[in-house]
Amino acid sequence: MTPTLPTTLMANAIRALAMDAVQLANSGHPGMPMGMAEIAVALWAGHYKHNPADPKWINRDRFLLSNGHGSMLHYALLHLSGYALSIDDLKAFRQMHSKTPGHPEVDVTPGVETTTGPLGQGIANAVGMALSEYLLAAQFNRPGFDVVDHHTYAFLGDGCLMEGISHEVCALAGTLGLNKLIALYDDNGISIDGKVEGWFTDDTPARFEAYGWNVIRAVDGHDVGAVDAAITAAKASAKPTLICCKSVIGKGAPNLEGGDKVHGAALGDKEIACAREHLAWPHAPFEIPAEVYAAWDAKKQGAAREADWNFTFTAYRAQFPELAAELERRMHGELPAAFDATLAEALAACVDKKENIATRKASQNAIQALAPVLPEFLGGSADLTGSNLTNWKECVALRSGQPGNHINYGVREFGMSAIMNGIALHGGFIPFGATFLTFSDYSRNALRMAALMKLRSIFVFTHDSIGLGEDGPTHQSVEHVSSLRLIPNLDNWRPCDTAESMVAWGCAVKRADGPSTLIFSRQNLPFMERTPAQLADIARGGYVLQDAPDAKAILIATGSEVELAVKAAAALAQEGVAVRVVSMPSTDVFDRQDAAYKAGVLTRGMPRVAIEAGVSDFWYKYVGLEGAVVGIDTFGESAPAPVLFKHFGFTVENVVAKVKSVLAA
Secondary structure, eight states: OOOSHHHHHHHHHHHHHHHHHHHHTOOOOOOHHSSSHHHHHHHHHOOOHHHHHHHHTTTTEEEEEESSHHHHHHHHHHHHOOSSSSSSHHHHHTTOOSOOOSSSSSTTEEEEEETSSSSSSSHHHHHHHHHHHHHHHHHBBBTTTOSSOOOOEEEEEHHHSSSSSHHHHHHHHHHTTOOOOEEEEEEEOOEEEEEEGGTOOOHHHHHHHHHHHHEEEEEEEHHHHHHHHHHHHHHOOOOOOOEEEEEOOOTTTTTTTTSGGGTTTTHHHHHHHHHHHHOOOOOTTTOOHHHHHHOOOOHHHHHHHEEEEEEEEHHHHOOHHHHHHHHHHTTTOHHHHOOOHHHHHHHOOOOHHHHEHHHHHHHHHHHHHGGGOTTTEEEEEOOOOOHHOOOTTOOBOOBTBBBBBEOOOOOOOOHHHHHHHHHOOOOOOEEEEEEEGHHHHHHHHHHHHHHHHHHEEEEESSSSGGGGGGOTTTTSSSSHHHHTTSSOEEEEESSSSSHHHHHEEEEEEEOOOEEEHHHHHHHHEEOOOOOOHHHGGGGOEEEEEEETOOOOOEEEETTTTHHHHHHHHHHHHHHTTTTEEEOOSSSHHTTOOOOHHHHHHHTTSSSSSOOOOSOOOGGGGOOOTSSEOOOOOOOOSOOOHHHHHHHTTTTHHHHHHHHHHHHHH
């Protein structure tokens, strides 16, 4: 889009909307939108390929506001360029159920590609999106048909670059040579606490050059022509590009610009009046002249761009019908028609083989079984592939210039998880990545963001308890499973054998409205016999594994402790005490079942004992205060796993004693 109006007016429209919306809400961050206004004009009016009438167009460019606190910049751009975001929506900034929440939220505001706010994760998501574009282009483009051909643009500030995750993901992006990733750095030298020179003196350009990025230094962020030229140069580079834009925070607020006071608070009526005079913007709050709207309007050009792409794609479909159908299926998030049958066949094979293996190996077997019908599988590990077992026979390692479907993320757990979220957001892949469960702490905010955004990201965590043994308490996950269960909309699975592992993988892949964690053991676990009905009930998160008509108590267990529950039940039976054994691989899924089913599994009035090699508090929601929990409420120790289980009371004798105690109460 070539601006038909002086770019100063286009930029000042952004400034006016930002300061007016923040003032009306009496809350928000006007400084960044006002400081990045010309940068936004250069990108959105000159380069950004999109169609406001179709925010989900497959071949659109992706734009991410990593410094998401400046959300009014994005909302102003969406409104001005023609998205379904009205002036009334802008007036409702930061209000309940509005389309303009305090930080951008995907699927809330049309045109927003990701939910940002926790600094650094937006640029991480951008790396995932750029990676997706590269891999899809390699798989689907054919000579004369570049049906996947778009850029990923990210705005980011000092805060994003201070966050450690920016190091993780940008280093990987440089190594992989993701040249369609362009980041525009708002180098204004200000954060909430003031001038960053007291705590952030990195040579950022040199840092990115060391990563293997193309760096364009010292661009005047208030010169639209200079930023435009930098973006043009970036698009011609064979590397990802960082454009360093020198800017003034709060530009246009004459008494506050350039200082920290303009960062995160309303300017006030007096300063806004001064700003209107200073900017020669005489219009009333939220009033945008028709000629400004006309200059910003991207609907006509966007429709033409998508129409051109549709013409190309129609010809592509005629010549490559299978490829076209496959690309559309994957971008729409639909599973292959053969998936359910493949999953059922793989589960039947588990039942036939009855393997006594570690569930991390059962997980690899599941991946191996499902991968042939899931070309969208994009796996990986944070430098623990040989331990996490997230590779499979036919997988190809991704390298610079060599597309693949397995990513060696390096020791970058947080970066891996946030990149996976970007991959899921882009579409076309189902990402999964792995590390040890104890390192889920490093990934936690990315897991939370995946749950908030309802992404189909699959997080694999192995070495799930004291069962990993000699590595000791630093690596023994005690509180982690329970803490993950506290994240809303995150399904957590801790299977006990090959069958439950296969079902867990199937449920994670089929779940289209949120992420899953799959939590696996290092040590071998025995296969559990089940009826067909019990096999079907695994997918309900919790089910009766063993029962007796005269059961007096219920044992609830997950993962490696299911074996202990079964053995304890046998010992109790020899003493004339019948108990029910409930395997609960996913408390999250079980909690969503109807009341009748849950009551059939956990019959009211029957005393209960829960068994899990982790903190005990979580389990009182199922056993009640009158029940008992065999758990661990301290950190672990360094010793062989059998010694540890005995030391911490995970023995048949202790479970039997707990059952007797609750029956006697």
